[in-house]
Amino acid sequence: MLDAKALQLTGRDVDPQQQDSPYANVLLKDRAADVFITYCTNAAAAAKREPSLTWLRIPDGLNVGAVYGIGAATTATAGGTGFVQFVLGDKGRAILERFGFDGP
DSSP states (O other): OHHHHSOOOSOSOOOTTOSSOHHHIIIIISOOOSOOOOOHHHHHHHHHHOTTOOOOOOOTTTOOOOOOOOOOOTTOOHHHHHHHHHHHSHHHHHHHHHTTOOOO
16 A cells, blocks of 8 residues: 555666666656655765765664674585675675675
């Protein structure tokens, strides 16, 4: 019922070759929404593609954070367990930090 009533701003396929940001299009060019709450990575990417877009972080006291987990099945291939080890290692953590993820 909500899908029929709501304006769906995200959750659609985006062509990676598309030069403009679908989020910026909906917000700025189409003027379909005045405010949009999204992940910082999406906001930064949209602002990079559309310089007239401004964004800010929600203050920690109001922000709802996500906790992400990673693991491999006991039957995982060497590639699967190796990937988990890479993500948890120094290089993997550095990549995650570069994209705004905080770790333990």
